[in-house]
Amino acid sequence: MGTIAAALAVVGLVDAAFAGFRACTGRDARIDKRALHRQAARRGLAVGTLWLTAVALVALAALAADLTTHTGELVAAGTRMLQVLTPYAAVVALSLIAYWVLPMRESTFVILVGLGPMTLARPLVVLSAVTWAVAGSGDWLVWTVALTSGLGVLAVEPVVHHRWYRPA
Numbered sequence: 001m002g003t004i005a006a007a008l009a010v011v012g013l014v015d016a017a018f019a020g021f022r023a024c025t026g027r028d029a030r031i032d033k034r035a036l037h038r039q040a041a042r043r044g045l046a047v048g049t050l051w052l053t054a055v056a057l058v059a060l061a062a063l064a065a066d067l068t069t070h071t072g073e074l075v076a077a078g079t080r081m082l083q084v085l086t087p088y089a090a091v092v093a094l095s096l097i098a099y100w101v102l103p104m105r106e107s108t109f110v111i112l113v114g115l116g117p118m119t120l121a122r123p124l125v126v127l128s129a130v131t132w133a134v135a136g137s138g139d140w141l142v143w144t145v146a147l148t149s150g151l152g153v154l155a156v157e158p159v160v161h162h163r164w165y166r167p168a
Helices: 002-024 034-065 067-101 104-134 140-165
Strands: none
Touching (some): 002 034, 067 104, 067 140, 104 140
């Protein structure tokens, strides 16, 4: 159970950092934006950490009350969620590596065919992961954790954008 939860937490927190980055892109005219992007990623990571911590606390409280009923269902749901998220995360990771390693022309192509479409597909991938996680499960805790974690992942970017980067 710990491995599944840790893998989902890593995917969610890395996504939150990238969501913070996406929330600030195009918002500043500075040429050297590295510090701005690091700060934006930290903000996304902070918002994602708060949300996922709240979800984890709810799950832990329910598990403490009745460990035997929910554990198997949560592990199965987490495994199903990772079946959807892992291929998506792998494509995004490979696209990022190619973007950083390849020369400018090829890295621009990677953005056009890899990262751009993957960013657009992200809400659908999260919705698919949540749907697959709850498929066939009647456990209220599985539904609660899957739905609130999916909502949290999708909410990080708008929250960071609204809080720190909206026009004055």
